[in-house]
Amino acid sequence: MFDASKIKNQKVLEFIQDRINLLQPKDIVLIDGSEEIYKALTDEAIASGEMIKLNEKTYPGCLLHRTRPNDVARVEARTFICSRKEEDAGPTNNWMDPKEMYAKLNGILDGAYKGRTMYIIPFSMGPVGGPISKVGIEITDSIYVVLNMRIMTRVGMNVLEALGDSNDFVRGTHAKCDVDPEQRYITQFPEDNTIISVNSAYGGNVLLGKKCFALRIASYQGKNEMWQAEHMLILGIERPGKPIVYMCAAFPSACGKTNLAMLIPPKSFQEKGYKVYTVGDDIAWIKKGPDGRLYAINPENGFFGVAPGTNSHSNYNALMSTKKNAIFTNVALNPETKEVWWEALEKDAPDKKKPSFLIDWTGKDWTPDMVDAEGKPVKAAHPNSRFTAPAINCPCISPEFENGAGVPISAFIFGGRRPTTVPLVYQAKSWENGVFIGSIMGSETTAAATGAVGVVRRDPMAMRPFCGYHMGDYFQHWLDIGKTVDLDKQPKFFNVNWFRTDAEGNFIWPGFGDNMRVLDWMLKRIDGEVDAVETPIGFVPKADDIDLTGLDFSKETLKDILKVDNAAWKVEAEGIKEFYKSFGNKLPKSLADQADELLAKVSK
Ligand code: OXD
Ligand code: MN
Numbered sequence: 001m002f003d004a005s006k007i008k009n010q011k012v013l014e015f016i017q018d019r020i021n022l023l024q025p026k027d028i029v030l031i032d033g034s035e036e037i038y039k040a041l042t043d044e045a046i047a048s049g050e051m052i053k054l055n056e057k058t059y060p061g062c063l064l065h066r067t068r069p070n071d072v073a074r075v076e077a078r079t080f081i082c083s084r085k086e087e088d089a090g091p092t093n094n095w096m097d098p099k100e101m102y103a104k105l106n107g108i109l110d111g112a113y114k115g116r117t118m119y120i121i122p123f124s125m126g127p128v129g130g131p132i133s134k135v136g137i138e139i140t141d142s143i144y145v146v147l148n149m150r151i152m153t154r155v156g157m158n159v160l161e162a163l164g165d166s167n168d169f170v171r172g173t174h175a176k177c178d179v180d181p182e183q184r185y186i187t188q189f190p191e192d193n194t195i196i197s198v199n200s201a202y203g204g205n206v207l208l209g210k211k212c213f214a215l216r217i218a219s220y221q222g223k224n225e226m227w228q229a230e231h232m233l234i235l236g237i238e239r240p241g242k243p244i245v246y247m248c249a250a251f252p253s254a255c256g257k258t259n260l261a262m263l264i265p266p267k268s269f270q271e272k273g274y275k276v277y278t279v280g281d282d283i284a285w286i287k288k289g290p291d292g293r294l295y296a297i298n299p300e301n302g303f304f305g306v307a308p309g310t311n312s313h314s315n316y317n318a319l320m321s322t323k324k325n326a327i328f329t330n331v332a333l334n335p336e337t338k339e340v341w342w343e344a345l346e347k348d349a350p351d352k353k354k355p356s357f358l359i360d361w362t363g364k365d366w367t368p369d370m371v372d373a374e375g376k377p378v379k380a381a382h383p384n385s386r387f388t389a390p391a392i393n394c395p396c397i398s399p400e401f402e403n404g405a406g407v408p409i410s411a412f413i414f415g416g417r418r419p420t421t422v423p424l425v426y427q428a429k430s431w432e433n434g435v436f437i438g439s440i441m442g443s444e445t446t447a448a449a450t451g452a453v454g455v456v457r458r459d460p461m462a463m464r465p466f467c468g469y470h471m472g473d474y475f476q477h478w479l480d481i482g483k484t485v486d487l488d489k490q491p492k493f494f495n496v497n498w499f500r501t502d503a504e505g506n507f508i509w510p511g512f513g514d515n516m517r518v519l520d521w522m523l524k525r526i527d528g529e530v531d532a533v534e535t536p537i538g539f540v541p542k543a544d545d546i547d548l549t550g551l552d553f554s555k556e557t558l559k560d561i562l563k564v565d566n567a568a569w570k571v572e573a574e575g576i577k578e579f580y581k582s583f584g585n586k587l588p589k590s591l592a593d594q595a596d597e598l599l600a601k602v603s604k
Contacts, residue, residue, distance in 0.1 A: 002028035002120070007160060011167045012137060016120060019139045019173060024111045025118035031146055033156020038147065045143045054328075055338040061325035064333055064340060065144050066363055067202045070181045072330060073384045074204040074211065076465050079186040081216065083469065090470030091582045098189055105196050108183060112175040112198075116141045122160045123153040125214050125285070125299035129162035130404020132227070132287050132297045134218065136170035138208045145174060145206050148327055151302040151388045153209040169193070170217055172208035176201050188212055190220035190468045203304055203329055203386055214283045214299045215466035223469060223477045226484070227287040231462040233261035234280040234296050236398050236407060237519060240273035245523055248284045248296055248491075249413035250462040252443050256498065256511070257281060258305045262317035262396055265516040268550040274516065277398035278317065278391075279407055281305070286409065293489045294481075295406035300391070307331050307342040307385045314344075314512060317396050321389040328387050330361040332380035342381035361385055410526050414461065415496040417443035419454075421568040422497040424509055424561045425518045427525055427532060427539040431482035434493025436594040437538070439475055440576045441495070456572075458579050472586025479588055494522050495538070500561045508561055514551060521546050535564040536601035566602040573599035 007013050007030075020028065031037055042063070045051035054062040081089040082098040089095035096104075119140050126133030138149060149155055163169055172195040177183065184199040195212045197205055204211055218229035232248040239245075251257050261281035265274045280298025289295040303321060307328065310318050322328070332341045334355055341355055360366035361382040370378040391397055400407050414437055416422075428434035442458035458464070460471060467474050482490065496518060498511045521541050524530045532539035543559045576595045580587050 002030050006030060006032075006157070009160060009163060009165050011165075012160065012163070012169065015137060015171050016139070020118065022106065022109050023113035023118060023139070023141075023175065025113035025141070026115050027117040029117055029119050031119055031121045031150075031155055033158070038150060041143045041146055045147070050143060051147075051327075052333065053338070054340065058337075058339055059323065059326070062322075062328065063147070064328045064331065066330055066361060068179050069362055071179050071200050071202045072382050073202065074465070075181075075184055075186060075200070078184045079465070080188070081468055082187055082189045084191060088469055090467075090472065090586070092464050092467060092471045096187075098192070101185075101187055101189075105185060105187065105198060108177060108185075108198050109173065109175055109196070112177055113141050119143070119146050121146060121149050121155055122157070122163075123149055123155045123209055124159045124162065125153060125209055125218070126297045127402050127404035128154050128158050130297065132285050132295070132406055133162075133299070133404055134168070134170070134213075134221070135159055135163045136172055136209055136213050138172040138174060140174040140206070142174065142176055142201055142206065144201060144327075148203060148207050148388045149209060151325070151327065151390050152207055152304060153301050170195060170208075170213050172213065173197070174206050174208060175199075186212065188216045188468055190217055193217065203388070207304070210283070210300065210304065211466055214285070215463070216468035218285065218299070218468075219463070219466065219474065220468040222285075223473065226481070227285065228477070228481060230284045230286060231282065231466050232280075232284040232296075232412075233257050233282065234284050234298055234407065234409075235261050235263070236277035236279060236400070237523060238273070238275040238277070239523060242527070244277065245410045245526060246279065246296070246407040247411040247413055247519070247522070248286070248409055249415070250438065250441070251415050252417075252441075252459040252462045254306070255415065255417055255443065258303060258318055259315045259512060260515060262315055262394065263516060263519075264316060264513045266513050266550055268547075269516050269520070274520075276396055276516070277400070278394055278396050279398045279401055287406070288484060289405065289408065291489075292486055293408045294485060294491060296409050297404065297406040298391070298401065302391050303387070303389045303394070305387050305389070307387050308379075308381050308383055309344050310342070310387075311345055311347045313347065317394050318389075320395050321391075321393040322387045324393060326387050326389040326393070328385070330382040330385035331387075332358040332360050332366060335359050342385055343379055409491045411492050411494060411522055412438070413494045413496055413522070414438045414441045415498070416441045416459065417499040418456075418497045419444055419499060419501040419505075421565065421572055422495065423540055423564060424498075424500065424558075425494060425496045425521065425541060426535070426537055426564075427522075428493035428495070429538055431485075431490050431493070432479060432590055433538065433594065435475060435478045435482065436591050437493060437495050438478070439591055440579070456575060470586050472583035472588070475583075475591055476586075476588045479590065492522070492526055508557060510551065510553065517546050517548065517551070536566065536598060537564055537569060540564060566604075569602040570599065573602060
């Protein structure tokens with residue numbers, strides 16, 4: 001039972017009392033971080049069928065959960081930034097007046113926990129008590145949420161101790177209600193440090209520490225407190241005889257962020273002594289350190305990765321991370337072995353045959369020959385099925401993962417899926433130019449999606465769905481941060497494109513571990529070991545400076561995907577200028593100038 005005397009912080013107590021009054025739970029449980037509570041909740045969830053226990057030998061401590069078929073992904077159309085002024089939410093966010101939204105949500109939340117248990121989760125984003133870390137309290141009626149938050153964040157009484165009597169904590173409320181998609185709201189109130197999520201029970205919508213806090217609320221906090229919350233992986237690379245160099249990289253969803261974060265270098269690089277260390281795969285909080293350099297922490301404690309496509313070739317380290325104490329959501333189950341399965345799991349693992357019978361993600365029988373009404377194979381796992389895995393399971397987790405002061409950042413990398421136009425890699429000419437490059441990133445639509453093919457969907461810094469305030473102000477914040485960092489301490493900016501295709505639509509660059517070859521060029525640029533070719537868009541490598549040892553890839557093809565085609569970039573620059581119009585007078589002048597400059601240069 002909940003013992004309020006365990007909580008000393010008056011503001012936390014007031015928040016909890018207010019939630020009790022509104023939600024009217026039957027029972028209240030404070031998640032104190034003890035093994036006993038997790039064990040009891042796991043047993044309860046298994047007994048009720050909310051969770052399925054997996055094979056204790058091959059997947060010790062692992063569970064499977066299935067959501068409702070109408071509740072399988074983040075819902076951007078129902079995600080709101082409720083700032084007091086509409087213009088503060090900007091053109092990339094849905095907005096509703098906070099008073100109106102609170103009234104609507106309070107109506108939904110009134111008595112929503114009747115007959116149910118309320119769980120109080122004190123959690124820290126970042127190592128507990130660290131100089132960049134922040135605290136949140138999530139109230140939920142879902143054991144799935146409690147058990148996932150335990151993996152994705154640091155949970156327990158030590159978080160409240162670190163908070164002391166401070167009022168600087170995020171107030172999160174989640175209620176499953178009827179999981180009604182028509183009444184689903186994922187709402188952020190940045191000025192109140194408040195998140196309310198109702199009528200969903202799917203990870204990205206309900207694990208409030210992740211996108212809602214660590215990106216939407218934190219980006220707003222970062223603007224006010226002169227730091228940054230970014231949708232970026234963090235990785236460290238060791239070269240023989242050199243200190244580890246850390247980089248942050250932003251890509252839109254489904255561009256291989258988790259894969260790059262856990263990359264395994266090609267054999268020829270491994271033999272030379274190259275090593276990769278993962279600090280984070282999704283979010284970076286970045287702040288200036290005492291030495292004037294920018295330092296990044298991963299505020300999360302686990303990975304919430306997409307399962308389908310993950311196999312020992314695409315991401316061995318992620319796969320290994322899921323082998324114990326992980327929670328799977330909406331993957332398929334082998335009912336005989338009590339092991340999980342998803343599409344492409346056995347690819348490149350010839351000892352594992354495709355299973356002949358499974359229970360699919362909806363709980364129904366599945367065989368590989370099943371087709372839907374259009375004759376397409378029926379998928380056993382949902383395409384957005386996920387694993388929640390503790391970061392410490394990752395074989396290449398960085399020894400700095402628990403360092404609350406973070407790691408010093410030497411490069412920012414941006415990228416998207418661009419079958420044409422954008423070269424394999426190029427380097428920005430300055431911080432300002434780097435911000436410009438980040439602001440124009442995006443992915444081209446392909447035949448796989450409905451709508452026009454070849455249209456660039458812009459996703460600045462991969463933050464379009466996650467920036468908690470006006471994106472024009474966000475660009476200005478990036479520019480302002482740059483002004484606070486001395487030139488010799490500024491990270492370098494790069495843009496990459498792993499997704500160039502040939503006339504038949506096949507990817508030209510092999511990607512995955514071979515991306516190390518491109519990162520290696522960046523390391524050499526950072527250390528001033530190689531020069532580069534100046535082009536209208538930035539610095540492009542000389543083909544000889546990308547190490548192709550051990551790779552069957554011709555220099556001619558490499559030269560092709562490094563080329564800057566002025567005619568294509570003219571179309572690009574015109575598209576950028578059009579896109580920039582959506583930010584109105586909030587677009588920083590220096591970015592508008594850069595778009596003009598680019599257009600002028602490629603039009604010559
Ligand atoms: C994620 C995303 O789930 O970016 O990380 O969509
Ligand atoms: Mn993400």
